Amino acid sequence: MIAKAPRLTTGLAEELVRIVGDDAVITDPARLMVYESDGLTAYRYPPRAVVLPRDGDETARVVRAITAERVPFVARGSGTGLSGGALAVDGAVVVCTARMNRILELDLHNRRARIQPGVVNAHLTAATRPHGLYYAPDPSSQSACSVGGNVAENSGGPHCLKYGVTSRYIRGLDVVLADGSRVYLGDRGLDTGELDLAGLFVGSEGCFGIAVEIDVELLPLPQATHTLLGIFERLEDAGRAVTAIIADGLLPAALEIIDQATIRAVEESIFAAGYPTDAAAALVVEFDGIEAGLEAEAARAEAACLECGAREVRRATSADARAALWKGRKKAFGAMGRIAPDLLVQDATVPRTRLPDVLAEIAQIGVRYDLKVANVFHAGDGNLHPNILFDRRDAAEMERVERASKEIMRICVEAGGTITGEHGVGLDKRDYMSLIHSDDTLWAMESVRRVFDPAGLCNPGKVLPDRIRNAHLAGVGEAGSESARATVPAGATA
Amino acid sequence: MSLEALEDASAVRDDEGGKEPAGGEANPGDAPAMNGGAAAVARATEAGGAPVVAPRTVGELSNLIARASRDGRQVRFIGNATSLPAGYLDRPVDLVVSTRALDTVHAYDPADLTLTADAGVSLGQLERVTADQGQWLPLDPPGRARRSLGGVLASGAYGPLQGKFGTPRDHVLGLTLVTGDGRVLELGGRVVKNVAGYDLVKLAVGSSGRLGIVTSATVLLHPLPVRDVTLLYQTPRLALAVVLARSLATAPLRIPALELLAGHGEEPTVAVRLLGSPEAAAESERILNARVGRKASRRLEGEASARWFAALERFEDDAAAVARVSHLPSRLGDLVEPAVECGTVAAHVSLGVLRVAVRGPGASAAAVFDALTRLRDNVAQAGATFRVSRANIPRWPAPEPAAAPGVLALTRGIVDSFDPAGVLSRPAS
Numbered sequence: 001m002i003a004k005a006p007r008l009t010t011g012l013a014e015e016l017v018r019i020v021g022d023d024a025v026i027t028d029p030a031r032l033m034v035y036e037s038d039g040l041t042a043y044r045y046p047p048r049a050v051v052l053p054r055d056g057d058e059t060a061r062v063v064r065a066i067t068a069e070r071v072p073f074v075a076r077g078s079g080t081g082l083s084g085g086a087l088a089v090d091g092a093v094v095v096c097t098a099r100m101n102r103i104l105e106l107d108l109h110n111r112r113a114r115i116q117p118g119v120v121n122a123h124l125t126a127a128t129r130p131h132g133l134y135y136a137p138d139p140s141s142q143s144a145c146s147v148g149g150n151v152a153e154n155s156g157g158p159h160c161l162k163y164g165v166t167s168r169y170i171r172g173l174d175v176v177l178a179d180g181s182r183v184y185l186g187d188r189g190l191d192t193g194e195l196d197l198a199g200l201f202v203g204s205e206g207c208f209g210i211a212v213e214i215d216v217e218l219l220p221l222p223q224a225t226h227t228l229l230g231i232f233e234r235l236e237d238a239g240r241a242v243t244a245i246i247a248d249g250l251l252p253a254a255l256e257i258i259d260q261a262t263i264r265a266v267e268e269s270i271f272a273a274g275y276p277t278d279a280a281a282a283l284v285v286e287f288d289g290i291e292a293g294l295e296a297e298a299a300r301a302e303a304a305c306l307e308c309g310a311r312e313v314r315r316a317t318s319a320d321a322r323a324a325l326w327k328g329r330k331k332a333f334g335a336m337g338r339i340a341p342d343l344l345v346q347d348a349t350v351p352r353t354r355l356p357d358v359l360a361e362i363a364q365i366g367v368r369y370d371l372k373v374a375n376v377f378h379a380g381d382g383n384l385h386p387n388i389l390f391d392r393r394d395a396a397e398m399e400r401v402e403r404a405s406k407e408i409m410r411i412c413v414e415a416g417g418t419i420t421g422e423h424g425v426g427l428d429k430r431d432y433m434s435l436i437h438s439d440d441t442l443w444a445m446e447s448v449r450r451v452f453d454p455a456g457l458c459n460p461g462k463v464l465p466d467r468i469r470n471a472h473l474a475g476v477g478e479a480g481s482e483s484a485r486a487t488v489p490a491g492a493t494a
Numbered sequence: 495m496s497l498e499a500l501e502d503a504s505a506v507r508d509d510e511g512g513k514e515p516a517g518g519e520a521n522p523g524d525a526p527a528m529n530g531g532a533a534a535v536a537r538a539t540e541a542g543g544a545p546v547v548a549p550r551t552v553g554e555l556s557n558l559i560a561r562a563s564r565d566g567r568q569v570r571f572i573g574n575a576t577s578l579p580a581g582y583l584d585r586p587v588d589l590v591v592s593t594r595a596l597d598t599v600h601a602y603d604p605a606d607l608t609l610t611a612d613a614g615v616s617l618g619q620l621e622r623v624t625a626d627q628g629q630w631l632p633l634d635p636p637g638r639a640r641r642s643l644g645g646v647l648a649s650g651a652y653g654p655l656q657g658k659f660g661t662p663r664d665h666v667l668g669l670t671l672v673t674g675d676g677r678v679l680e681l682g683g684r685v686v687k688n689v690a691g692y693d694l695v696k697l698a699v700g701s702s703g704r705l706g707i708v709t710s711a712t713v714l715l716h717p718l719p720v721r722d723v724t725l726l727y728q729t730p731r732l733a734l735a736v737v738l739a740r741s742l743a744t745a746p747l748r749i750p751a752l753e754l755l756a757g758h759g760e761e762p763t764v765a766v767r768l769l770g771s772p773e774a775a776a777e778s779e780r781i782l783n784a785r786v787g788r789k790a791s792r793r794l795e796g797e798a799s800a801r802w803f804a805a806l807e808r809f810e811d812d813a814a815a816v817a818r819v820s821h822l823p824s825r826l827g828d829l830v831e832p833a834v835e836c837g838t839v840a841a842h843v844s845l846g847v848l849r850v851a852v853r854g855p856g857a858s859a860a861a862v863f864d865a866l867t868r869l870r871d872n873v874a875q876a877g878a879t880f881r882v883s884r885a886n887i888p889r890w891p892a893p894e895p896a897a898a899p900g901v902l903a904l905t906r907g908i909v910d911s912f913d914p915a916g917v918l919s920r921p922a923s
Contacts, residue, residue, distance in 0.1 A: 177900075184900075187820070195908060197904060249718070290778055290781075293777070296771060296773060349686065352605070416684055417685050420688075441694075442691070451904055
């Protein structure tokens with residue numbers, strides 16, 4: 001779907017150029033095409049313009065100028081998001097953080113860093129590693145995605161099984177709100193007695209404002225890492241091995257499964273990692289921490305894999321050998337590009353013990369809709385990524401993709417799970433929100449969002465179904481009142 | 495609707511006041527007013543003689559609050575009333591709502607490491623349920639065992655184990671919140687990773703009842719560690735203890751708990767708790783000893799280790815007041831000396847938070863006030879934040895440090911949206 005964006009007024013265009021310089025304002029339609037899509041490639045919304053401020057001060061002035069004309073804006077980091085959160089709907093101006101890519105302060109004594117939002121996730125770890133520290137959240141796109149984007153999406157990654165997701169590592173945020181004002185959320189300590197506004201902001205998908213400086217917590221690098229690769233004849237055996245490892249009281253840093261379709265995609269690509277193509281699943285298990293004891297833990301995990309039917313377990317401790325075991329997992333998404341022109345990376349979480357049933361149902365859905373579905377997932381967290389391969393030029397296939405996606409969401413919710421574990425709701429999953437949240441809860445979310453952004457100009461059209469937004473607009477001036485809430489049609493879908 | 499009708503409509507009148515929850519651990523020694531369940535509930539009601547109502551279901555509770563909101567009746571929430579924040583009882587209310595009749599563990603899935611329980615269940619009860627499966631909730635706020643789950647989440651209280659496991663916000667997967675106008679919101683879920691919508695769970699945790707009352711929650715459990723070791727490093731000089739604590743805090747490993755105790759009648763003590771496999775605990779101990787060039791003065795293992803930290807959970811029990819001072823962890827040295835002049839100190843070293851307990855059941859209100867004022871002024875010079883978290887003097891009148899205007903405006907807007915009639919009591923500030 002391609003929408004057409006209105007143009008900037010001359011006054012606003014001149015004002016933006018005055019603030020950031022003419023090399024940092026893009027209005028040429030050809031150049032705007034780069035920004036019409038993010039990692040969710042099925043949708044395209046050319047922005048009205050793109051502005052690239054260099055710091056928080058410029059961002060505040062840019063946002064103030066844009067919203068003074070009642071024009072919406074959307075923050076964008078590296079554009080790797082998979083839920084369409086950075087799409088410029090409603091003719092929004094894109095405020096891109098790519099030039100705000102400096103590490104402002106590295107406080108080794110307190111294991112913290114203050115960074116700009118455009119800093120690439122992996123660059124932060126690269127800069128801190130020489131000091132024995134690293135930034136723990138490691139989404140698969142970490143070599144490209146920005147920490148500001150991670151804050152917006154509350155990103156996870158393979159190692160959040162042990163270490164937790166982004167919100168765990170954000171100590172404070174300097175934020176520009178929709179009116180151009182700046183406010184610092186969070187604190188040096190955790191002990192202010194205030195509401196956890198930083199915790200609320202993380203994962204708000206750019207709908208509350210733009211974080212222009214981020215205080216992150218760093219961890220000491222683990223002394224050692226042991227990695228195992230279990231090869232299984234049956235996918236459900238790999239799932240059972242995950243449960244057995246957890247039941248044994250082990251807490252690996254990562255527990256990742258890739259299925260046969262993914263293994264084959266990888267092995268047939270330039271990323272071939274040496275996984276056997278006749279295997280039904282490969283399970284990556286990683287332990288890290290103090291060297292002593294890792295060997296014993298790895299041995300217990302190996303035993304659990306073998307008991308659950310693994311035909312082979314490979315072990316690695318050196319960096320190169322570990323990289324080889326991880327390769328199939330890490331290159332999975334890249335490898336799928338050669339099988340089909342388009343890839344829909346789905347994302348949902350179920351209770352870990354429900355993984356085997358849910359995977360079986362997803363396989364049936366793939367067969368029923370005649371779609372190729374390849375699974376890569378964070379098994380330890382119950383976080384599934386069924387990847388649907390398709391060709392967007394085939395309208396009939398597109399429709400089957402939509403319907404299959406919806407069914408996958410439904411079975412995950414029925415299994416006690418949720419519609420997104422780490423990619424966010426964005427534009428893509430707004431209509432699924434009613435599968436898991438009551439109208440009262442959606443209304444409460446919209447009410448909170450309106451506190452940050454009363455005019456609704458900050459990343460409009462995301463996260464919540466339109467009917468909630470419309471009901472809220474109808475109730476402006478009496479937010480939270482019975483009469484305003486009564487306008488939400490119960491159970492209706494957008 | 496009259497208050498009597500309100501009660502009749504939905505709930506149990508809590509005549510026994512603060513009856514200890516089933517299985518609650520006895521408080522060692524005499525329970526002072528701020529900690530004893532019975533005494534605190536009595537205090538909760540004495541201002542204006544507000545009735546204490548303990549609804550048995552979320553539906554009852556929701557009706558009760560919805561009506562109170564409609565009638566403009568002021569409401570105060572209490573859990574087991576073990577750790578009410580300073581100033582919480584100062585404002586008169588029309589109704590006190592207790593979670594003590596919400597006391598069921600609804601679901602426990604050991605294989606998923608998740609547990610869903612009502613707000614009135616105490617952490618001590620949870621411990622007994624999960625220990626059988628070799629699991630635990632590694633959350634050790636002051637007074638842990640007797641505190642209700644709902645109270646801990648509302649206060650956001652945590653203890654030494656935050657060093658590795660985080661604070662309540664990091665343990666909760668989802669919760670049910672009844673808002674100030676009686677809406678029942680199911681927030682979050684039962685799975686470990688969940689980004690479906692704005693994170694209102696984070697907002698509810700630590701909100702001190704300003705947005706509503708938590709009636710149940712799903713928490714993430716962890717496997718019980720195989721080895722539990724406590725290392726106690728003691729040194730006669732406080733300055734040396736600070737250097738030692740900071741040196742341990744910057745060692746290249748994650749220490750589950752690292753505390754500095756001072757002014758507690760013994761030599762300044764740095765306490766380290768190591769949890770994990772026997773091999774890793776031993777190696778961590780070797781690394782830490784090598785880093786500070788000495789062995790620990792005392793070494794406790796297993797039950798003894800757990801007991802030492804359990805005793806630390808009672809640090810605030812007999813205090814007349816507790817202040818919390820926070821700053822960057824590296825600034826510990828600037829804060830400990832002035833803190834010790836005012837009371838007993840227990841510092842979360844890697845977090846940069848000091849708890850200062852002003853002691854003595856006989857301490858006069860004037861003396862307590864004096865000590866708190868002195869501490870506030872001294873740490874302000876170092877640029878630290880200061881907050882009185884508990885005080886059993888009638889009213890702590892000194893102004894708390896105000897949050898920035900932008901934060902206040904956001905807070906006010908959010909509170910208004912959850913409690914439009916403004917009926918929920920909040921800690922005075």
